[in-house]
Amino acid sequence: xxxxxxxxxxHADESGRGPLTLVFLHYWGGTxxxxxxxxxxxxxxxxxxxxxxxxxxxxxxxxxxxxxxTMADDVEAAIAALGLERYVLVxxxxxxxxxxxxxxxxxxxxxxxxxxxxxxxxxxxxxxxxREDMAGAYAVPESVGWTIDNVLTERPLSPTxxxxxxxxxxxGAEAAKKFWPYTAISEDVSADLARIDVSxxxxxxxxxxxxxxxxxxxxVLPSLPGAVMRSVPGVGHLIPLEAxxxxxxxxxxxxxxxxxSECRTAKQPEDVPAIFDSALNRGDLDAVMSLxxxxxxxxxxxxKTIAEGRDALRGAFAQLIPAQPEIRNGVRRVIASxxxxxxxxxxxxxxTPPGQDELVERGVATQVVERNAxxxxxxxxxxPLGID
Numbered sequence: 001x002x003x004x005x006x007x008x009x010x011h012a013d014e015s016g017r018g019p020l021t022l023v024f025l026h027y028w029g030g031t032x033x034x035x036x037x038x039x040x041x042x043x044x045x046x047x048x049x050x051x052x053x054x055x056x057x058x059x060x061x062x063x064x065x066x067x068x069x070t071m072a073d074d075v076e077a078a079i080a081a082l083g084l085e086r087y088v089l090v091x092x093x094x095x096x097x098x099x100x101x102x103x104x105x106x107x108x109x110x111x112x113x114x115x116x117x118x119x120x121x122x123x124x125x126x127x128x129x130x131r132e133d134m135a136g137a138y139a140v141p142e143s144v145g146w147t148i149d150n151v152l153t154e155r156p157l158s159p160t161x162x163x164x165x166x167x168x169x170x171x172g173a174e175a176a177k178k179f180w181p182y183t184a185i186s187e188d189v190s191a192d193l194a195r196i197d198v199s200x201x202x203x204x205x206x207x208x209x210x211x212x213x214x215x216x217x218x219x220v221l222p223s224l225p226g227a228v229m230r231s232v233p234g235v236g237h238l239i240p241l242e243a244x245x246x247x248x249x250x251x252x253x254x255x256x257x258x259x260x261s262e263c264r265t266a267k268q269p270e271d272v273p274a275i276f277d278s279a280l281n282r283g284d285l286d287a288v289m290s291l292x293x294x295x296x297x298x299x300x301x302x303x304k305t306i307a308e309g310r311d312a313l314r315g316a317f318a319q320l321i322p323a324q325p326e327i328r329n330g331v332r333r334v335i336a337s338x339x340x341x342x343x344x345x346x347x348x349x350x351x352t353p354p355g356q357d358e359l360v361e362r363g364v365a366t367q368v369v370e371r372n373a374x375x376x377x378x379x380x381x382x383x384p385l386g387i388d
């Protein structure tokens with residue numbers, strides 16, 4: 001189908017039906033059909049819409065507008081034209097960068113964000129030789145083939161999918177091919193990422209040579225409020241084509257875990273900070289307290305007071321919630337031993353106390369979490385001030 005959005009005609013592919021829509025955004029060189037294997041593996045009760053970005057596939061091919069902000073405008077206008085009331089953005093690589101910027105605007109109807117090997121919103125600074133190599137990667141079939149084999153994939157693609165990737169990459173508008181490596185990949189659109197107020201999952205390929213798992217953990221996760229990481233073994237950058245079943249399974253897990261009406265529980269140590277952020281940011285005191293072990297203790301912000309037990313902790317958080325906290329914890333490291341794990345976190349919190357200006361605080365925290373008899377991880381020791 002075609003959508004009139006932001007002064008352009010954008011092509012989209014659609015399947016499934018239901019109250020929740022997944023909006024798929026492709027990588028630099030891809031098209032809407034990059035997502036077809038994932039869409040086919042998802043349940044029919046999820047509506048799926050994959051877009052051709054401007055300059056790619058069957059969408060219009062203007063001479064300009066390939067910056068991240070304008071492409072985010074395109075997607076926002078397409079969503080409005082479609083009248084979507086409840087949707088999840090699913091962005092891959094370049095599409096993941098666009099999705100991050102759009103989510104930071106808090107658009108109406110957005111309920112979740114799934115990022116597949118996303119390019120960092122902070123931008124990537126490329127050496128000139130690498131930039132030139134990228135700019136020529138989609139020039140002829142041979143250069144695309146070399147890029148597929150040596151840069152983009154770990155698992156061999158089927159002949160049909162390989163031909164598709166070559167055709168899609170060659171078929172992009174020249175302006176679209178050039179603007180990403182020379183400009184858009186290095187754009188910094190991270191200024192408002194802390195405003196993202198929906199659940200975020202990041203999916204990475206363990207053998208990705210473009211946006212690898214180490215980079216995702218070091219750069220992307222700390223920038224996103226409460227983001228949860230999932231990795232797929234044995235795949236490279238083209239995760240939607242190399243492992244569509246795994247991506248689809250993660251999306252279903254995301255929808256079930258993040259968007260159901262049930263209270264979410266931590267099944268892994270690194271889930272605890274993300275659930276905590278979500279609960280505190282929506283002011284759900286009961287959900288916050290469910291994360292704490294009955295004998296939990298917390299070192300308070302004055303560096304001296306220790307709140308022991310749930311009653312003391314509930315009182316502390318009850319005093320904090322009127323300040324409308326917006327917190328994000330980025331997991332820097334997890335060290336686990338049996339039923340105990342140590343977390344190292346980088347955090348930022350924005351507070352707007354009644355009648356006062358906004359306050360922003362940052363720090364490094366250490367937390368000890370413990371797995372209970374039901375297999376759920378809970379906070380046992382919380383130390384927001386880290387080693388200070």
